Amino acid sequence: MTILDERPPTARAFTAILGRDLVVTGRELPSFLAQVLLQPLFMLFVFGKLLADLGYVGRGFGNILLPGIIALNAFIGGLQNTALPLTLDFSFSREIEDRLLSPLPTRLVAMEKIVFGTIRGVVAGVVMIPLGLVILPDTVLAPASLLPALAVMALGAFVGSAVGMVVGTAVSPRGINVVFTVVLTPLMFTGATQFPWPSLDRLPWFQIVCAVNPLTYVSEGMRAVMVPQIPHLPLWLCLLVLAVAGAVAAEAGMRGFGRRAVD
Amino acid sequence: MNAVEVENLTKKYPGAPQSAVDSLSFQVSSGEVFGVLGPNGAGKTTTVGVLTTRMRPTGGLARVGGVDVAKEPTRVRRLLGVVPQRNNLDRSLSIRQNLLFHAAYHGVRRAERRQRAAELLERMGLAERGDDRLDNVSGGQAQRVMIARALMHEPQVLFLDEPSTGLDPQSRIFVHECVRELKDRGVTVVLTTHQMDEAAKLCDRVAIVDRGKLLALDAPAALVRELPGSTTLTLSLEFAESAESAAEDVNAALTAVETVERVEAMPGGRVRLYTSREPGEILPAVLKALAGHGISLTGLDVAQLGLEDVFLRLTGRELR
Known part of the structure; x- marks a missing residue:
């Protein structure tokens, strides 16, 4: 009867489950990187480099675009990497069942998925910094902006991952394709990634639409720390909105997860 | 001591006209091999689902190892092992990693889990295949991996849901031998089946259920004698x-x-x-x-x- 005397190994179980996800990601690194890098690389190249070289957009546009694309990659990276595997896990593969039968409260199994999605989102955002600087060599980033940028990225990826859990547990696998198009496309284009939010005051209705999108606060927060010379929302406001949005989405996502995990 | 206790267990799915499990009561003694026999849709899988903390009961009480499954699911999960009806192995991992990570989820120490994995792979005739991925394993092999996985944290009660459905005769006999061996080691086994020969051969006692209700409960020979x-x-x-x-x-x-x-x-x-x-x-x-x-x-x-x-x-x- 040794096993009952011990306290439930919550911390060890959580670490083991996270460890499993990291081991699998490490093995599938090339396909993971291709998945998160190709689209933003082309966006940077076409909008930041090609259109600038052809004279259709101003030279300084790269300064606006790069922080936005990093924010987009971290946020969408977190969202996709949580939502897609979850829909599969709860329908076809059922691989998650072994973790649902581990001695870890179901909420913490859900929390692990959000943490893991956040890590993938941060990786997706971080690798964009050197690549962006190679594609857009004229970009001037604030020195010493790396650490605060990491913090904004992590918070952004966390919100994305939590939203991903809401989507992944609310949508059936048959509907996931449609939902991804219907949810992701507007999120990507109303998130102030390709334009600074304050400059939208000439288009107030669109400014309001963008203000509802949490991605806007990731993009603006990234600009606040990386290119402070460009008009942006105050950093404290971005962090506050992201913290609240993250907490609300995480709670909703964990509840959705609980409903799917236990009948 | 009773390894499993079920008292007036009821489970009604939202929107369903009838309860899937309807006031079911039975006890399984420690070390017993207990069969739940019933046609498709009798409520067997739902009963196992509640006992293994994957479903919430609508009413009644269910205990495994004396612990209430609805109140303390995380504690119950340490006492039980589950071999599900459908293959739910982790396809991103090798066979051995499936066992190692399962044990890690249950807090088994590294050296211990390596040793147990090696032993179980040997016992299941999978020692050569430990590092293979799961892409090319047969149904019988997958079943053996799932049994090995379920035993990695040394559960007191093992639940087998339709353990030999879809298996070839060799694999079925192997599963049956496994169940006997577990009984010899003192592990309580609860299995669901709709195969009579299996229930008659393996089980100390059989509960016949249909439409969520218990119809008969006794040793297989006694059930026949009373007919x-x-x-x-x-x-x-x-x-x-x-x-x-x-x-x-x-x-x-x-x-x-x-x-x-x-x-x-x-x-x-x-x-x-x-x-x-x-x-x-x-x-x-x-x-x-x-x-x-x-x-x-x-x-x-x-x-x-x-x-x-x-x-x-x-x-x-x-x-x-």
């Missing part, structure tokens, strides 16, 4: 002349024998008698009843009904 007319005598008869009227006479005469519960005419001049008595006990009366009808007895076949007959008697024959 009325559980012994059959098949008589092969040769009629001298005017077969039709003679056959009717014989039927009437045999039906008149007190210890014969039912008479069934069979093709080829054969007659089947159902009785609860010993065959030797009723034969004299049967022979006496046949005398004087111009019939000669050319053959006699004695048989016992099986668990399948008990099952069909209790749950009916219609398809669902």
Whole structure:
């Protein structure tokens, strides 16, 4: 009867489950990187480099675009990497069942998925910094902006991952394709990634639409720390909105997860 | 001590007209092999789902190892192992990693889990395949991996949901040997099945359930014994002349024998008698009843009904 005397190994179980996800990601690194890098690389190249070289957009546009694309990659990276595997896990593969039968409260199994999605989102955002600087060599980033940028990225990826859990547990696998198009496309284009939010005051209705999108606060927060010379929302406001949005989405996502995990 | 206790367990899915499990009660003693037998949709998987913390009961009580599954699911999960009906192995991992990570989720230390994984792979005949991915394993091999995985944290109670459905005979026999070995080691086994021979062969006691209700609960042999007319005598008869009227006479005469519960005419001049008595006990009366009808007895076949007959008697024959 040794096993009952011990306290439930919550911390060890959580670490083991996270460890499993990291081991699998490490093995599938090339396909993971291709998945998160190709689209933003082309966006940077076409909008930041090609259109600038052809004279259709101003030279300084790269300064606006790069922080936005990093924010987009971290946020969408977190969202996709949580939502897609979850829909599969709860329908076809059922691989998650072994973790649902581990001695870890179901909420913490859900929390692990959000943490893991956040890590993938941060990786997706971080690798964009050197690549962006190679594609857009004229970009001037604030020195010493790396650490605060990491913090904004992590918070952004966390919100994305939590939203991903809401989507992944609310949508059936048959509907996931449609939902991804219907949810992701507007999120990507109303998130102030390709334009600074304050400059939208000439288009107030669109400014309001963008203000509802949490991605806007990731993009603006990234600009606040990386290119402070460009008009942006105050950093404290971005962090506050992201913290609240993250907490609300995480709670909703964990509840959705609980409903799917236990009948 | 009871390894599993179920009291008035009820589970109703939202929107379903009937309860999937309806006031079910039973106990499983520690070290017992317990079978839950029932047709598809009887509530077997739902019962196991509640006991393994994957479903919330609507009413009643369920305990595993004395711990309430609804109140303390995380504690219960340490006491039980589950071999599900469907393959849910982690396809991103190798066979050995499936075992190692499972043990890690349960907090088993590194050195310990390596050793256990090696032992279990050996026992399951998978020692050579430990580092293979799961893409090319057969149904029988996947089943063995799932059993090995479930045993990695040394559970006190092992739940096997339809353990041999879809397996080839070799794999089925292997699973059966596994269950016996676990019993010898003192592990309680709860298995669901709709295969009678499996239940009769493996289980100390069998609960027959249908539509969420318990219909019978006893040792397989006792269930058969209690069935009325559980012994059959098949008589092969040769009629001298005017077969039709003679056959009717014989039927009437045999039906008149007190210890014969039912008479069934069979093709080829054969007659089947159902009785609860010993065959030797009723034969004299049967022979006496046949005398004087111009019939000669050319053959006699004695048989016992099986668990399948008990099952069909209790749950009916219609398809669902």
